[in-house]
Amino acid sequence: MCEFCHKHGEGKKWYLQAEHYSEDLLSDLKRRNFIKDFFLHPEYLTEGEKQLERYKRLPSFVRAVLTPLLVGRQKKVHYGQVLPIEDVEQIFGFVSSIVRIPCICRQATVGTEQRYCYCISMVPEEESQFAQLIQEIDASYLTGPDTSGLEVLSKDEAITSLQELEKKGLCHTVWTFITPFVGGICNCDRSDCMAMRMTVTQDIPVMFRAEYVAEVNPELCNGCRACMRVCQFGAMAYSIANDKVVIDPLRCYGCGICRSSCTKNAIVLKERSTVPVAAGIW
């Protein structure tokens, strides 16, 4: 179990605790203002990109001091975790409202509207403070061709759309807006998502790995390597001698995206806690 499970989930998966999606938490004015600022000022992400470049050039001893401070701050305000699709389905099982919006991160990094973000709420959409909050601010950052703003989705529609994104190789993540309030599910990739870039390529983690680790069944694997093309984390290697793919549990984030691309059903997700070498790696 990750640090948030111990701190916010009483030893269970923190993102499956319904109280973390509550209107009670959302009624906090500081949190509401944080969410508004988050969407109203995408320029801070563009600025963040430049800062990241400057950060990379800092001496390693300076980074060693600054990184824990940055990560500690992120954990308090906006931190994520990788999720396999079955855990997203569990979340969709108890929330009442799912609203799809354009991804603010892609707006900043590639400048186009990509509808990868799903705001979730515990009360029906028409009564949800979160939906109202997003409604107030949505139009202000839409610049793409589809400026219809909010798209209210049924649970089935939401899952179908996530399955399609998964087929494209996007990795599902869950996010806090002033922890432990959970405000959304996003779909990340290493080229366009700042959070994933920070975590994977800059070693400034802003998201936990999933509670799972993937494993290949060599009896079923035919060595086609389709899975390797979608792994965002460089966790897979191909053995020429065996004509099989193997997964490095030390690198695996447990997203399950490789599993979707395997037509031989050769990949399974195991609970991270049952894989001793990966159990303490987040």
Ligand code: SF4
């Ligand atoms: S996609 Fe499946 S069968 Fe193909 S290499 Fe990967 S695990 Fe093996």
Ligand code: SF4
């Ligand atoms: S090997 Fe691990 S990190 Fe890579 S796609 Fe599969 S589950 Fe995700």
